[in-house]
Amino acid sequence: MRDVALHLSDTLDHILASIPLFKPEFALITAFLLSIGATLFTDRLWKQSSFFIAIIGYIFSFVSLLPQLHQPASAFFGMLLIDNFSVFARGIILFALFISTIFIQQHFKGKIFQKNLGDVYTVLLTAGLGLNLLTITTNWLLAFIAIETVSISSYILVGYFSEHKKQSEAAMKYVLFGSVCAAVMLYGLSLLYGFTGNLDFVSLAHLQGLTAAPQVMTSIALLFVFTGIGFKLSFVPFHAWAPDVYEGAPTPVTAFLSTVPKVGAIVLLARIIQAWASSPFYFGELTVLFLTVVAIITMLAGNLIALRQQNVKRMMAYSSIGHTGFLLMAVLVAPSGDPAILLFYLCAYVLMNLAAFAFIDALEQKTGATTLESYSGLGKKMPIVFTCFTFIGISLIGLPPTAGFVGKLLVFTSVFEGYQSSGDLPYLLLLITGALTSVISLFYYFKIPLYAFLRDGQSDQNNNMPIRLIIAIGIVLTALVFTIGIFPDFLLGLFK
Numbered sequence: 048m049r050d051v052a053l054h055l056s057d058t059l060d061h062i063l064a065s066i067p068l069f070k071p072e073f074a075l076i077t078a079f080l081l082s083i084g085a086t087l088f089t090d091r092l093w094k095q096s097s098f099f100i101a102i103i104g105y106i107f108s109f110v111s112l113l114p115q116l117h118q119p120a121s122a123f124f125g126m127l128l129i130d131n132f133s134v135f136a137r138g139i140i141l142f143a144l145f146i147s148t149i150f151i152q153q154h155f156k157g158k159i160f161q162k163n164l165g166d167v168y169t170v171l172l173t174a175g176l177g178l179n180l181l182t183i184t185t186n187w188l189l190a191f192i193a194i195e196t197v198s199i200s201s202y203i204l205v206g207y208f209s210e211h212k213k214q215s216e217a218a219m220k221y222v223l224f225g226s227v228c229a230a231v232m233l234y235g236l237s238l239l240y241g242f243t244g245n246l247d248f249v250s251l252a253h254l255q256g257l258t259a260a261p262q263v264m265t266s267i268a269l270l271f272v273f274t275g276i277g278f279k280l281s282f283v284p285f286h287a288w289a290p291d292v293y294e295g296a297p298t299p300v301t302a303f304l305s306t307v308p309k310v311g312a313i314v315l316l317a318r319i320i321q322a323w324a325s326s327p328f329y330f331g332e333l334t335v336l337f338l339t340v341v342a343i344i345t346m347l348a349g350n351l352i353a354l355r356q357q358n359v360k361r362m363m364a365y366s367s368i369g370h371t372g373f374l375l376m377a378v379l380v381a382p383s384g385d386p387a388i389l390l391f392y393l394c395a396y397v398l399m400n401l402a403a404f405a406f407i408d409a410l411e412q413k414t415g416a417t418t419l420e421s422y423s424g425l426g427k428k429m430p431i432v433f434t435c436f437t438f439i440g441i442s443l444i445g446l447p448p449t450a451g452f453v454g455k456l457l458v459f460t461s462v463f464e465g466y467q468s469s470g471d472l473p474y475l476l477l478l479i480t481g482a483l484t485s486v487i488s489l490f491y492y493f494k495i496p497l498y499a500f501l502r503d504g505q506s507d508q509n510n511n512m513p514i515r516l517i518i519a520i521g522i523v524l525t526a527l528v529f530t531i532g533i534f535p536d537f538l539l540g541l542f543k
Contacts, residue, residue, distance in 0.1 A: 065122035068129050070111040071137060072179050078104020079172040086165030097165030098152050101172055105145045108175070112137055125247055126186040128318075132386050135542055136182040136314045136393070143307045143397050144175045146520060150299035150401075153517045154408060167207060174200035174307070181311035185322075187236050187246040187272075190315055194232075194275055197308050198225050204303065205296045217295030224288045228278035235271025238264065249322040269334075279312040282345040282371045293364035298411055301360055302404035305367040306397050309374065317378045317389060338375050339473040343480045346372030350484040353491045357418050359407055362491060363400075366443065369484060370396060373458065376477050380461035387542035388457045394538060395450035398528050399442050405521030406436040419498050426499030432518060433499040435525040440492035442528050445485045450531035455485065 066073075078100055085097040112134050120129045148171055155164055177196030184190050202225065206218035240246055242265060243256025257265050277285035293301045323334055349369030356362035374392065381389045409432065410416045414425065426433040442449035445456075459481060466474035531538055 062123065065127070068115070068120055068122040068127065071108040071115075072176055074108035074111050075104055075172050075176045075179065078107070079169060079176070082165060082169040082172060086163055086169060090163060090165045094164075095152070097168045098148070101148050101168040102145065104172060105141050105148070105175070108179075109138060109141045112141075125250070126189055127180075127183045128185050128249075129183060131542075132314070132317075132390070133183045135390050136310060137179050139390070139394055139397055140175065140178045140182070140307060140310050143303075143310065143401065144171060144178075146401050146524075147171065147299060147303040147307060149520065150302055150405065150408065150517060151297075153515065154297060154299045154412070162207065167204065170200045170203050170207075171303070174204075174303075178307060178311035182314040184315070185247055185249045185318065187239060187248055191229075191233060191236060191275065193311070194279060195229055197279065197311065198229065201225075201304055201308065204300045205292055208297050208300065209295075214295040217291040221288050221292045224285075225278055228274050228285065231271050232275025235268045235274070238268035239272065242268070248319055254322070270337075273337075276312055276316055277341075279308050280316070280371050280374070281309075281368055282341055282375065283348050283368070286345070286348070286368045286371075289368060290361050290364040293367075294358055294361045298360065298404055298408035301363075302401055302408070305363065305404070306400045309367075309371065310393055310397065313374050313378060313389070313393065316375075317381050317386070320378055321381070335379060336473060338379055339477060342372045342375035342379070343476060344372075345369065345375065346480050346484040350487040350491075354487065356491070357420060359417060359419060359422075359495075362419075363403060363407070366488065366491070367400070369488065370443075372484070373455070373481060376462060376481060377458045379477070380458065380465055387539055388461055390542045391535070391538055392454035392458060395442070395454040395528070395531065398524050398531070399439055399451055402439045402521050402524035402528065403436070403443070405517050405524065406432055406439070409515065409518045409521065419494050422495065422498040423502035424499070426496065431522070433496065435522055436499075437496040438525055439528065440495055442532070444489050444492050446489075448529065448532045450528045450535070453532055453535040455481070 082097045082100045082104075085100050089096040115129055115134050116131060118129070119131070121127065122129060148168060151164070151167055151171075174197050177193045177200065180189060180193035181197070184193060202218070202222045205221055206215075209215040209218050236246075239257070242260035243253045245253040245256060247253055274285065278288075281289045289305075293305060296304065320334060320338075346369050349365045349367070349372060353362050353365035353369065356365060374396070377389045377392050410422070410425070410429075413429075414421070416422055416425065422433075438449070442451035445451050445454075459478060462474050462477050462481070465471070466478065
């Protein structure tokens, strides 16, 4: 009895000692609870109360992150790993959530909308909690819970705004596809636990259990697990939901879906690859081959299909799929190199994507333009917006002097160094595919300035666009993309 009491006391002491490391997540949980209260009560008196609670929650969470920098620690019996990688990743996520929340507030500002937007801000806070957990966990079960938290939040965001049949169909497709992927992933996790009796994917006992298990069954189980991660990253063949959902959802929600969840999923995948690459587990080498094939197919499929798109949001959906392949390439070189490269590319990707969707949303609200054809002639009437939009396209292609260029250059350099040191054919194939798809992307990104500046449009289009907050944010993000492209050492030095 005394041993039980002593064990319980040690357990409670450990939990109490772990709580301070969970402050950023507690800030989001507190904001979540306050947002629910504001939605029920104070939104009737002041409609923006839940919005400002969400914004303050992100700020407090970000401030709580700062003391964790350069203070590596483990919490809650090793289920959470706090290091610089997770601190920077959560900082990027909170920044993206901050911008996404403002996008949604501005998108519906002044519109007649029957539902309460406070619910949306509450859901975004929930998604933020799940994404934070994805970046700090080393436990399979907690990773699954985090993925499902983000997924369910995303389902709600898409379905909440459904106003016609096409949007409802996209939301239903998203839910059904996500549910099947979640079930497959959970079955894979149950097999992994049966093989190892351990769910900590970085622990020696877990890796030894996987090595001792039958290789065929272990490979099947891990492929099932990758189904859930692939759904969040929307890499081929788990990308089928993305184009319809991106097109059917409101543009600010599309901006969130195409950007923020990928940061958390990529960080989780990078941790898994790092754990396996430094161990004798045979699947480590197989994973590199598997992800190489997936990255190549994803880059090719995303960029080639984007060439045929006329709807801008659908084009950006396939562009996002193509960039997922490039993110996988960055993950593959991260274990042998420096996570600073992956963090830099994630930061550049977030800035570029959010800026692009800011301009898409502003143009859609002002002129109703949603296709490339409808952009015809608008460049002469809205030169600032389309100049910045063109610059973001240049960055997404990977041309200088932009953050996208520096990010792609760093990834290509790391892959080339890996090829020189090992001589492995997969590295060479990644280099060739990455360069080829970057050239392909030039042909559809440059359609935007082609239609805007070189085609004649409708004469009855509005001739000016007032500087609204969403456009101002897009311009600021564009300036950041340019600044980071000129002075990349600022971010690289910070991440290192």
